[in-house]
Amino acid sequence: LRRHALIRKLPAVETLGSVTTICSDKTGTLTQNKMVVQRVDTLNTSIQVTGNGYEPVGEFLLDNQAITTEQYPQLEPLLLACALCNDAILQYEQGEWKILGDPTEGALIALAGKGGVDKEPLNQKYSRVDEIPFSSERKRMSVICQWDSSPDNSQPANLPAQLPYSNSKGEQPLPFGHATGTTENPQLTGYMMLTKGSPELVLEHCTSSVHNDDSAGGTLGCQPLTEEQRQQILEQNNQMAGAGLRVLGFAYKSLDSLSAPEADHESLEQGLVWLGLVGMLDAPRPEVREAVQLCRNAGIRPIMITGDHKLTARAIAQDLGIANQSDQVLTGQELQKLSQLDLEEQVDQVSIYARVAPEHKLRIVQALQGRGKFVAMTGDGVNDAPALKQADIGIAMGITGTDVSKEASDMVLLDDNFATIVAATEEGRTVYDNIRRFIRYILGSNIGEVLTIAAAPIMGLPDVPLTPLQILWMNLVTDGLPALALAVEPAEPDVMKRSPFSPRESIFARGLGSYMVRIGIVFAIFNITLMAIAYGYFPHWKTMVFTTLCIAQMGHALAVRSNKRITLELNPFSNPYLLLAVTVTTLLQLLLVYVPFLQDFFGTEPLTMMEFAVCLGFSTSLFVWVELEKLFIRWFSKGKVSG
Incomplete structure (x- = not known):
């Protein structure tokens, strides 16, 4: 306990001393799990975001010049999606802003706040009526909201209204109007779906994108996504991921009704409208660099396993000394195509696994053990339990870990810190x-x-x-x-x-x-x-x-x-x-x-x-x-x- 490691099974203490490979999650274990949005990209604009921590105070910078959401109306629907497709709560306690919920979602609420979008009154205006939850397989989350058109629910300043219209080009109506649009008697009806998740997967479900229509008085419209624009979005994603940012893609869709049955939720996430990318920094823990070097000196090989983009994973791994620029990165999709024998042949050369699902962790552990390695594996979710059980040393997270993962583990990290694993290995x-x-x-x-x-x-x-x-x-x-x-x-x-x-x-x-x-x-x-x-x-x-x-x-x-x-x-x-x-x-x-x-x-x-x-x-x-x-x-x- 003095070194923040709780040993659940006594033999694990001495077993830790024999570990040859440590497979660690990235977020929260190698990094601080304190997200701060640094960049927002719409289809044609890349905007820097300032600010510290979860404080909803900061500026949007374009070419180092401060801008407002009124100047760039494409930002408004993106900020609205950040606030509504979100389960976290931002609280001001004891002189500082704290988050109740997932840190990634907390960073999105702070981003929306910097643009003048307050989540709490917004939730009253757009009531959530359905949700398609995030899963490691889908790698995205969607919510369906309905506009509250009661007379008391007036349109607040600087917030987009849901105004149906048609523009001069006959493009698809957009349920987000500019803040200067007419609001006297909108008669708003229908629903809208907001989706966030892995940019590549969200983009696959999009057929059009938001754009600013100057010919229609600066209102927002939708235009079909071309293959060139898709490649442009993916390149923006790669640039942000290569800088070590965790990147999320956002999209929306108008719905006339909720007639689709729950089992057909997947079909609802088709024909989405692309809104943009949000890149956030989860800084590495400063003590982890030294811990990784200690591992290498001790003959222990550290391996990063993450659900993030492979370029994000590579940037963080290089920063921490886990991998070099030339080291191979294996994604979950690539791993899925490999037989267990082929995976065993590659595990000695791979130090970074990206976009992996929990079931891939089990295969990675088995492949390493097949090569005679003595493996420690970290995990925090229910689906991580098989991998924790299979590993020679299963390590659960004490802060973010589920009860199931803790029960399946041999050791619990009380501070969710990779350096604690190394310290426990030294103790072992x-x-x-x-x-x-x-x-x-x-x-x-x-x-x-x-x-x-x-x-x-x-x-x-x-x-x-x-x-x-x-x-x-x-x-x-x-x-x-x-x-x-x-x-x-x-x-x-x-x-x-x-x-x-x-x-x-x-x-x-x-x-x-x-x-x-x-x-x-x-x-x-x-x-x-x-x-x-x-x-x-x-x-x-x-x-x-x-x-x-x-x-x-x-x-x-x-x-x-x-x-x-x-x-x-x-x-x-x-x-x-x-x-x-x-x-x-x-x-x-x-x-x-x-x-x-x-x-x-x-x-x-x-x-x-x-x-x-x-x-x-x-x-x-x-x-x-x-x-x-x-x-x-x-x-x-x-x-x-x-x-």
Whole structure:
């Protein structure tokens, strides 16, 4: 929780350390999910928009000159569509504008407000009577509104009226009149459909476009869309997407009635009138660039998966360092045509997936796993659940995620931030390293203890050096306290500078098994040598063996903090729990030796200064041995590299 990651399944912590590929959504995870409209394009005009955040205050600039919607009436129906085809609510709270709903729709309300179009009174004037909701398959949303022609519903200033007319060219009437049109007794009837969504898909359903008819007194009319104009619109879309903007297309249609059944909603979205494009910037999270670089240093490959245009996806991916200009982008339509085998052959070369649907995520995960990758996948929707379940690590969004996606996940991001995934991966690696550190300490020491006790009768000694109570003391205190403290050892500096280890490897892999046996034998040799000397020269030989075993383990605990760095190179206070455990355990051991009632209870005898000095000498031998091993391995590795 300290790093904003909630682990729902405990094994996922160590599994995170083995992740080789992170498939991340773009919006809200790689980006801030704070949309600001920067550009509006009608058929023949490209207009820049100023302003900050969701504040409905800003200017429309054409060639760096401020303009009004009265000067460019094509803007009016587009702004009306932005406000009406919208489910978000803009609120002013505690001195700032906040959005209740989807950030993309919030940016559209702010845009409409900059043009003098207020959503709340507009909703009363144009009441919504039906809706065709957005879906990842359709990639568009439509609403059907009816004009409220009651006498009390007067036309507000600077808002387009729905005035039927015919112009001098006999073109199709447009349900948006100029604000200066006649409004004394409009007698407005009928409905209008407003559509927004993926520009390419909305454009496919359009047959005509809005234009300003100067011959009819500057009123708006409709003209058929030519193939040249379609290509022009697509080029405008590509320009905005290439600049990293999320682009939406807008269209409308007049309806005489609502006779079409609900099942035939699709047919209503035919023969639309093109209104224009709106481009909004969703800035990348500043911390993600560093997180992506950390991923690459750690041998983890980041992949972007988004429903946005491929040029938008490429621009953001390049900005964040996820991909280069030459990297391939695979769209959902292209992916749909590939067989699973063909997809597996391409996944190693593709770092950006654009215009994808949730079911494509499942195929991407399966293809990566088919190539032997260990995959983490993010998701927030109900339809993302299969992909989250299939992934080795399913990651749900804590803020925008649905309950279904959270239930299917192994981990929940409380801040929906890609950098949190990388931080959790670092924690996973650290936890796995600490588990191995714990095992290295416990089993290495215990093997030495067992061999020492077993050697006593073989050596012909009259008694074993330890009583059952002393063995219990070592297991609970001298083994337990430092081992628990090692479990919270901070990450080593190079933990995110190495490739991930295979999740299928044994816990004893990479030399851990041989280390335990080797150190156990070395530990036993030191203690057996002490036992032989103490039995022949000192009266309190049993207590000497007991004390040496306990104190030697304290040195071993300090030595196993790092696999490569010697103890003098480590900050002794970076793990205060281990420092406390070693200090307390050593003091408790001394109390057992020198406090009379504890002597009686544990069967110990007070050691002389000479006996205690001998114990300390043999106790430090194990610590010195482990440190020398590190120096030897470092020297050998350097020689191997230089050779």
